[in-house]
Amino acid sequence: MQVVIRDEPSMNLLGLLLRTRLENATGPIEGEVEVVAGAMHVALRFRGDAVEVMRGDSRTGEPPKHRARIEGTLSALLDCARGRGVVRNFVTRAIRVGGDPRLLFRFARALGTL
Amino acid sequence: MLSRDARTGGDIALRLVNRFGGDRVVTDRATRALYASDSTENEPHTPRAIVYPKSVDEIRALLEIAREARCPVTSRVAGLNVGGLAIPAEGGIVCDLSRMNRILDVNRSEQYALVEPGVTWGDLKERLAAAGDEFVVNYPLAPPETSVLACCLMDGLGTLTMRYGSMGEWVNGVEAVLADGTVVRTGAASVSPVWFSRGPLPDLTGLFINFQGTTGIVTKLALQLWPKRRLRERVIVPAYEWAGAFEFSRRIARTGLFDECGGFSWPAAKMLFGVAVPVGRAPAEPAIFFAVDVSADTHAELALKRAILADTIRGVRALGFHFDAPLDVNALIAASPGFSQFSDLPTRLTFLIDNPGGGLTWIGAYGPMSTMEEAARDGFCVMARHGFPPLLVTRPMKGGHYAVMRFVETFRRADPADVARIRALHAELVEVVLDAGYIPYKLPPSLVPAVMRRMDPGARDLLQRVKAAVDAQHILNPGKLGF
Numbered sequence: 001m002q003v004v005i006r007d008e009p010s011m012n013l014l015g016l017l018l019r020t021r022l023e024n025a026t027g028p029i030e031g032e033v034e035v036v037a038g039a040m041h042v043a044l045r046f047r048g049d050a051v052e053v054m055r056g057d058s059r060t061g062e063p064p065k066h067r068a069r070i071e072g073t074l075s076a077l078l079d080c081a082r083g084r085g086v087v088r089n090f091v092t093r094a095i096r097v098g099g100d101p102r103l104l105f106r107f108a109r110a111l112g113t114l
Numbered sequence: 115m116l117s118r119d120a121r122t123g124g125d126i127a128l129r130l131v132n133r134f135g136g137d138r139v140v141t142d143r144a145t146r147a148l149y150a151s152d153s154t155e156n157e158p159h160t161p162r163a164i165v166y167p168k169s170v171d172e173i174r175a176l177l178e179i180a181r182e183a184r185c186p187v188t189s190r191v192a193g194l195n196v197g198g199l200a201i202p203a204e205g206g207i208v209c210d211l212s213r214m215n216r217i218l219d220v221n222r223s224e225q226y227a228l229v230e231p232g233v234t235w236g237d238l239k240e241r242l243a244a245a246g247d248e249f250v251v252n253y254p255l256a257p258p259e260t261s262v263l264a265c266c267l268m269d270g271l272g273t274l275t276m277r278y279g280s281m282g283e284w285v286n287g288v289e290a291v292l293a294d295g296t297v298v299r300t301g302a303a304s305v306s307p308v309w310f311s312r313g314p315l316p317d318l319t320g321l322f323i324n325f326q327g328t329t330g331i332v333t334k335l336a337l338q339l340w341p342k343r344r345l346r347e348r349v350i351v352p353a354y355e356w357a358g359a360f361e362f363s364r365r366i367a368r369t370g371l372f373d374e375c376g377g378f379s380w381p382a383a384k385m386l387f388g389v390a391v392p393v394g395r396a397p398a399e400p401a402i403f404f405a406v407d408v409s410a411d412t413h414a415e416l417a418l419k420r421a422i423l424a425d426t427i428r429g430v431r432a433l434g435f436h437f438d439a440p441l442d443v444n445a446l447i448a449a450s451p452g453f454s455q456f457s458d459l460p461t462r463l464t465f466l467i468d469n470p471g472g473g474l475t476w477i478g479a480y481g482p483m484s485t486m487e488e489a490a491r492d493g494f495c496v497m498a499r500h501g502f503p504p505l506l507v508t509r510p511m512k513g514g515h516y517a518v519m520r521f522v523e524t525f526r527r528a529d530p531a532d533v534a535r536i537r538a539l540h541a542e543l544v545e546v547v548l549d550a551g552y553i554p555y556k557l558p559p560s561l562v563p564a565v566m567r568r569m570d571p572g573a574r575d576l577l578q579r580v581k582a583a584v585d586a587q588h589i590l591n592p593g594k595l596g597f
Contacts, residue, residue, distance in 0.1 A: 008388075009389055009390075009391060009392055009393040009394075010392075010393050010394050010396060011384075011389070011396070012396035012397075012398075012399050013380070013383055013384065013387070013396075013399055013400065016383075016384060016387035016389065016450070017446075017450055018449075019387065019388075019450070020449060020450045020451065020452075021449055038398060038438060039397065039398025040396065040397075040398050040399060055396060073438065073439060074352065074438050074441060075439045075440070075441050075442075075445075078441060078442075078445040078446065078448075078449055079445060081445075081448070081449055082445055082448045082449070084445075
C-alpha cells in the first residue's frame with residue numbers, strides 16, 4: 001500500500017510506527033480509521049491502495065471524521081499488529097474498537113492481524 | 115612545533131618508504147584527504163603521509179623517524195570517535211594501526227581478551243562466538259568496524275556500562291610504545307605472564323586511558339570478559355516526563371539486577387523511523403525510551419527480574435509519572451525493522467552515521483546522577499536556541515555511581531554556516547554540562563580549554579609534567595589535551 005505521511009517531521013511516533021505495517025498492507029480499503037495509543041492519536045485515510053497518515057490532533061489541520069476507531073496501549077497495539085494476543089487483548093480490553101465493523105475487519109485483515 | 119622538514123614533507127616520506135616499503139606508506143593527495151577529517155566540526159588537517167605498521171618494532175622505527183624530524187604522529191584505526199581525536203596535525207604522520215589486528219588470546223580462566231589495536235568489535239564478537247560463546251563484552255553503540263582498543267582508551271560506554279562502568283575500567287593492562295621508543299607493559303602483566311588485573315601495583319595503565327593518544331601508541335590491551343548468561347531479552351520502556359525518566363534511571367541502576375538501561379530521547383526514535391530532522395515533540399508523545407536489558411541463567415531468574423522491572427515502573431508511576439508498559443523489542447522490530455539497529459550490538463546507527471548532511475557530533479559527559487535533570491534541562495535550552503532538537507543518549511553508569519549525558523547533533527558538514535552553528539552550540543553546551551558537574555569524555559580539542567580552566571591547578575600541572583616525562587618533544591597527537 002502506498003503510504004503518505006502528512007507533515008512527516010512533526011508526525012508522532014505512533015504514525016511512524018504504523019508506516020511499515022501499512023506499507024506491507026494489502027488494499028483496497030476505503031474509509032477513515034482513528035488509532036489511539038495512550039494519548040497519541042493518528043488518523044488514517046484509506047483510498048484504495050493508498051493511505052494518508054495524519055496526526056489526530058489539530059496541528060496538521062483538521063483530521064477527517066473517522067468511521068472506525070481502535071484504541072489501546074502501545075504494547076497491545078504492537079502485539080495485534082503482529083497478529084499476536086488478539087483475543088487476549090480484546091478480552092482484557094487492552095484493545096477497544098468502535099465504529100464500522102466491516103471497515104475494522106478490512107483494516108485488520110489488510111494488516112495481517114486476522 | 116613542526117620542523118621545516120615536516121611542513122614541507124622533505125625527505126620524511128622517502129625515509130618512511132625506505133623503511134616500510136611503498137605499499138605501506140601512502141602519500142597521494144586523495145588518501146591524505148580521507149585522513150584529514152572525520153564526521154565532526156573539528157578543523158581538518160592534512161597529514162604528510164599515512165603509515166601502516168605491522169609490529170611493535172615498526173612502530174618504534176616510525177617514531178624514531180618522527181622524532182628526528184620532530185614530526186607529529188597520530189594513531190588511528192577507524193577514525194569514528196566523534197571527537198576529532200584522530201585528526202592529525204597538519205603535515206604530520208598518521209599511524210594507521212588497522213593491520214595490527216590479531217586477537218592474541220581469549221583467556222577463559224582469567225576472563226580476558228588480549229587484542230591488538232586493529233581488532234574491531236565485529237572481530238571480537240565473531241571470535242567469542244567461535245570460542246564457545248561463553249563470554250560477553252561491553253559492545254558500544256558503534257559500528258562493528260570500530261576498534262576495541264581505541265574505544266577502551268577513550269573510556270567509551272556500551273551495553274554493560276550500567277553494570278560494570280565505562281570502558282576504561284574494563285582494561286587490565288596495556289603494552290605501549292612511548293615517544294622515545296621505550297616499550298612498556300602495565301597492569302598485572304608488568305610482572306606476571308597473565309594479564310589478570312589492573313593492580314595491585316601503581317596504576318600505570320591510567321597513563322594511556324583518556325590521554326587521547328598523547329602519551330604513547332598502545333599496541334596491546336587486555337580487556338575483561340564477563341560470562342554470558344543463558345537468557346537475554348531487551349525491552350523498551352517509554353517514559354513521558356523527563357523527571358520521571360531520570361528517577362526511573364536512578365532506581366533501575368540501584369537494583370543491581372539489569373545489564374543496561376540506555377535512554378534515547380524522542381528525536382532519536384523519530385530519526386530511526388526516517389525523519390531526517392524532527393521538528394517537535396507531538397502532544398502526549400513519550401519523551402524518552404529506555405532500552406532495558408535483562409539477562410538470566412534460568413527462566414525463574416528472568417521472571418523475577420521482569421517482576422522487579424514492573425515493580426520499579428509502578429514505583430515511579432506512583433510518584434505521578436506516566437510510563438507505558440515495557441515493549442518487547444521484537445514487536446517493535448516487527449512493526450518497524452529499523453528498530454533492529456537497537457537490538458544487536460555492535461551496530462551501525464544509519465540514521466546518525468549516514469545522515470543526509472554527513473555531519474555527526476556530540477558532547478558526551480560523565481557526571482553525577484543527582485544533576486541529570488539540571489544538565490538535560492539546561493542542555494536542551496541551549497540546543498533549542500541554536501535550532502537543534504533535544505537528541506540525548508543517557509544511562510546510569512556502574513550501578514548508578516554516575517551517569518552519562520550525551521547531547522547529539524547531526525549537521526551539514528559541507529555548509530560552513532552549519533559548522534559555525536555547531537561550534538557556537540558546543541561552546542555554550544560545554545559550560546552547561548560543566549556547571550552541572552559533568553565532564554566531557556572523548557574531549558574534542560576545541561573544548562579542552564573550557565575543561566582545563568576548571569581543573570584543579572595541581573592536577574593540570576601534573577598532567578603537563580606527565581606529558582613532558584613520556585613525550586618531551588610533543589610529537590604524539592599534539593593539541594589533543596592542550597599539549
